[in-house]
Each structure stands twice: as structure tokens, then as C-alpha cells.
Amino acid sequence: xxxxxxxxxxxxxxxxxxxxxxxxxxxxxxxxxxxxxxxxxxxxxxxxxxxxxxxxxxxxxxxxxxxxxxxxxxxxxxxxxxxxxxxxxxxxxxxxxxxxxxxxxxxxxxxxxxxxxxxxxxxxxxxxxxxxxxxxxxxxxxxxxxxxxxxxxxxxxxxxxxxxxxxxxxxxxxxxxxxxxxxxxxxxxxxxxxxxxxxxxxxxxxxxxxxxxxxxxxxxxxxxxxxxxxxxxxxxxxxxxxxxxxxx
Amino acid sequence: xxxxxxxxxxxxxxxxxxxxxxxxxxxxxxxxxxxxxxxxxxxxxxxxxxxxxxxxxxxxxxxxxxxxxxxxxxxxxxxxxxxxxxxxxxxxxxxxxxxxxxxxxxxxxxxxxxxxxxxxxxxxxxxxxxxxxxxxxxxxxxxxxxxxxxxxxxxxxxxxxxxxxxxxxxxxxxxxxxxxxxxxxxxxxxxxxxxxxxxxxxxxxxxxxxxxxxxxxxxxxxxxxxxxxxxxxxxxxxxxxxxxxxxx
Numbered sequence: 001x002x003x004x005x006x007x008x009x010x011x012x013x014x015x016x017x018x019x020x021x022x023x024x025x026x027x028x029x030x031x032x033x034x035x036x037x038x039x040x041x042x043x044x045x046x047x048x049x050x051x052x053x054x055x056x057x058x059x060x061x062x063x064x065x066x067x068x069x070x071x072x073x074x075x076x077x078x079x080x081x082x083x084x085x086x087x088x089x090x091x092x093x094x095x096x097x098x099x100x101x102x103x104x105x106x107x108x109x110x111x112x113x114x115x116x117x118x119x120x121x122x123x124x125x126x127x128x129x130x131x132x133x134x135x136x137x138x139x140x141x142x143x144x145x146x147x148x149x150x151x152x153x154x155x156x157x158x159x160x161x162x163x164x165x166x167x168x169x170x171x172x173x174x175x176x177x178x179x180x181x182x183x184x185x186x187x188x189x190x191x192x193x194x195x196x197x198x199x200x201x202x203x204x205x206x207x208x209x210x211x212x213x214x215x216x217x218x219x220x221x222x223x224x225x226x227x228x229x230x231x232x233x234x235x236x237x238x239x240x241x242x243x244x245x246x247x248x
Numbered sequence: 249x250x251x252x253x254x255x256x257x258x259x260x261x262x263x264x265x266x267x268x269x270x271x272x273x274x275x276x277x278x279x280x281x282x283x284x285x286x287x288x289x290x291x292x293x294x295x296x297x298x299x300x301x302x303x304x305x306x307x308x309x310x311x312x313x314x315x316x317x318x319x320x321x322x323x324x325x326x327x328x329x330x331x332x333x334x335x336x337x338x339x340x341x342x343x344x345x346x347x348x349x350x351x352x353x354x355x356x357x358x359x360x361x362x363x364x365x366x367x368x369x370x371x372x373x374x375x376x377x378x379x380x381x382x383x384x385x386x387x388x389x390x391x392x393x394x395x396x397x398x399x400x401x402x403x404x405x406x407x408x409x410x411x412x413x414x415x416x417x418x419x420x421x422x423x424x425x426x427x428x429x430x431x432x433x434x435x436x437x438x439x440x441x442x443x444x445x446x447x448x449x450x451x452x453x454x455x456x457x458x459x460x461x462x463x464x465x466x467x468x469x470x471x472x473x474x475x476x477x478x479x480x481x482x483x484x485x486x487x488x489x490x491x492x493x494x495x496x
Contacts, residue, residue, distance in 0.1 A: 191313025192380025
């Protein structure tokens with residue numbers, strides 16, 4: 001049998017807990033209301049539908065180890081970084097489609113971000129992205145370095161506009177594109193020298209064909225440097241975009 | 249009196265020095281004009297051994313790609329490349345080559361170590377062996393580095409630049425031999441960390457399934473005859489490369 005004083009104590013403690021819970025709930029509601037009052041959520045900018053434009057894709061073909069030029073019409077944003085991401089997304093959608101000549105699962109969602117930076121010759125404080133194997137730092141969080149630098153960036157954040165910062169590069173200067181791939185894309189990419197190089201070359205060539213100022217391309221995976229794409233193709237160095245572009 | 253004696257002594261010393269200098273100059277002139285001493289005939293030196301480095305890619309905890317067998321199971325790329333390396337080593341040794349391999353067992357060897365082994369060997373040909381399920385026949389890749397003049401201390405990551413021209417010549421010889429053996433060949437350039445650091449004519453050889461008429465691509469990686477054809481063709485190519493290298 002529980003002594004009377006213990007039963008009373010238990011009842012008091014239970015009542016105190018319930019009262020405290022109610023008070024906390026009310027405080028939370030008040031804080032939420034205060035937050036909403038200070039934030040104007042009315043839409044101030046009408047959504048825009050980007051006009052459809054023609055983009056040149058360099059589509060890889062495994063059987064003959066070649067890049068085939070393909071024209072696609074698709075809505076393209078004006079911001080160069082977003083434009084690059086949309087175009088590369090379309091390219092990877094083609095690879096993910098059934099019957100593709102260069103099958104790679106993942107599709108357009110595999111391009112997490114594309115950053116356009118002044119090419120290294122123009123950088124006053126060069127972003128160290130190369131050589132994860134030694135002096136220049138293995139496995140450094142390279143994306144934070146990229147984000148810190150001046151860039152026109154494009155982020156895949158549903159429901160929000162891409163944050164844009166002004167690009168201090170000369171208007172016609174060469175650009176370095178940093179393509180951030182998702183880890184799932186890399187994990188599912190077929191392993192092999194030919195397949196991996198074709199993927200990288202097609203990305204580089206497509207970027208250069210649509211954004212001729214892009215002269216160099218670097219790759220990150222989930223914001224980190226990685227040694228190879230799927231065991232073969234080197235991801236630690238910059239690729240010259242013009243090398244992959246079709247010759248006139 | 250003493251002063252006169254001192255001046256005479258110093259004059260005698262100067263004359264002696266002058267005489268010694270004159271004699272030295274005369275001796276040097278005579279030596280320069282003397283007829284060359286006929287060289288003592290040396291016994292002919294044994295021709296240096298022709299060294300080939302075979303690099304079976306991957307190994308240890310790096311399985312490389314997965315090669316599907318007809319039974320649905322997968323064979324790791326590391327096992328296939330090791331088997332091909334062993335087979336090719338036997339063929340080359342029988343033809344009088346000195347063969348150095350980067351691994352003889354399922355051991356992990358990083359790309360720097362592979363290049364170190366190749367560079368220490370001072371080899372006349374280096375082959376990095378790979379395998380992939382994409383494409384068909386054999387893919388040959390030379391380094392994508394731009395050719396550069398040799399330097400006394402080459403940069404580690406681009407050491408191959410001074411050898412790219414020779415590597416491309418080796419690719420031509422290997423291509424001819426493979427085509428003569430009836431194997432489809434795809435030529436390309438790639439960035440492969442191990443190859444890019446090698447200071448020898450170096451190629452990455454990627455074996456892909458046999459997709460010719462009448463063959464089952466799924467059988468390629470377990471078909472000893474297919475592997476033997478490729479190994480024989482590579483041995484023939486290296487024999488041809490050796491004879492070209494020996495020509496004055």
C-alpha cells in the first residue's frame with residue numbers, strides 16, 4: 001500500500017508537469033506568432049518561365065568512344081551558373097534514359113551545383129582545389145572554399161531562388177566551372193577508363209559549347225574532392241574544356 | 249745593403265714565377281696539339297635488357313569495376329587484371345623481355361607506388377592493365393597531358409608529359425598488333441594518375457567484352473581464349489616495339 005503522503009506528492013508532481021507543458025506550448029505559439037509578424041511572406045516577385053532556347057549537348061557514345069553533338073530546345077535561365085546546371089542536367093537525363101548509348105543512372109538530379117569562377121590566371125587568391133594526394137590537402141572541404149570565393153553560383157534548393165553574388169571577373173574573361181556531383185551518381189557510375197572519361201569529356205565539352213568562356217572544369221563529389229570518378233578517371237585536376245569541344 | 253739584397257731576392261722570385269707560367273702554357277699548347285691517342289678497342293657490350301613494366305590495376309581493398317559473368321555473378325576487375333598480367337608476363341619472359349610487375353598478388357598498391365616502380369625500372373614500355381564492361385574489344389589510352397620537353401626534374405603529376413610522344417607511338421604499334429589479331433580497338437587519351445607520373449612510354453590497356461558476331465559478350469571475362477588472344481597480341485606488339493627501339 002502506497003503511503004498517503006507519497007500519493008499526494010505524485011499527484012502534485014503530475015499536475016505540475018501538465019501545467020508546465022501547457023505553459024511551454026503557449027510560449028511556443030507566442031514565439032511563432034512573433035516570428036510571423038516580423039516576416040512578410042507576401043509574394044513580391046512573379047514567377048518567371050524561362051524562354052526555351054537551343055542548347056548544344058555533347059552526348060557520349062560507348063560503342064565508338066565518341067562525343068556526338070545533339071541540339072536540344074529547353075527553357076534556360078539567364079544566370080550562367082543556373083544555365084550550366086540545367087544544361088548538364090539535361091545531358092545526364094539522356095544518359096539515364098533507357099537505351100542510352102552511354103548508360104549512367106542518376107539523371108539531372110546528379111548535378112548538385114555548378115559554380116563559375118574566374119579562371120585561375122585571373123584569381124587574386126586562387127582557390128586550392130587540386131591535388132588531394134599531398135601537399136595541397138587530401139579530402140579538404142573544397143566546396144566551402146568555392147563558396148567563399150566570388151562566384152555566380154547555382155544551387156539546387158527547391159522553392160528558393162539561387163543565391164547570386166556579383167562576379168568580379170572581367171566580362172569576357174575565361175571561367176573555371178566547378179561541377180559538384182552527387183555521391184549517389186558517382187557510386188552508381190559504371191567503372192572503366194572509357195566510360196568515366198566519356199562522362200567527364202561530355203560534361204566539359206557541353207559546358208564549353210554553351211558557355212564559351214568556360215575554359216577549365218573541375219569536379220567535386222558532395223562538395224569534397226575525390227581522387228577518381230569510379231576508380232579510374234582523375235578528378236583531382238582541372239580539365240581543359242576546349243579539348244573536349246567539337247572542332248569547327 | 250740589406251735593402252739592395254731584398255730587392256734582388258724579390259726580382260729573382262718574380263723571374264722564377266714568370267718562367268714557371270711560361271713553361272706551363274707551353275706544355276698545355278703542346279698537349280692540345282698532340283695527336284689523339286687511339287682508343288683501346290673494347291669488347292662489345294651486351295645489349296641492355298628490354299624492360300617492360302606490367303601494372304595490374306587495382307588490388308587489395310580496391311576491387312575496381314565489377315565484371316559480370318554469364319552465371320550472373322561478378323568478377324572484380326582486380327582479379328582479371330592480375331590474371332592478364334601473369335599471362336602476359338609469361339609470354340614476354342619467353343620472348344626475352346625483362347618484366348617487372350607492380351603487383352603479383354591481391355595487394356593494394358596506390359598509384360604513386362605504381363609509378364615509382366615503373367620509374368625505377370627505367371623501362372622501355374609500361375602497360376597499365378584494366379578491364380571494363382562498357383564498349384568492345386580493347387581500349388588504348390595514352391596520357392592526355394600535352395607533350396612537353398624533358399626537364400631535369402619533372403613534376404611528379406605530369407612526368408609523363410615528356411614521354412607522351414613516345415607513348416602515342418607505342419599506342420600505334422599496339423593498335424596495329426591488336427587489329428591484326430582481329431580485335432576491335434578504340435584509341436583515346438585519358439588522365440590516369442599512375443600513367444601520368446610514369447617516365448616511360450606508357451599506355452593504359454582496357455579490356456572490354458568481345459562483341460563481335462558469334463561471340464557472347466558475357467563470356468569474355470572468363471574465356472581463356474579471348475584473354476590469350478589479347479595477351480598474344482600485346483606480346484607481339486611489344487616485340488615489334490622492341491625491334492623498332494633497337495633500330496639505329
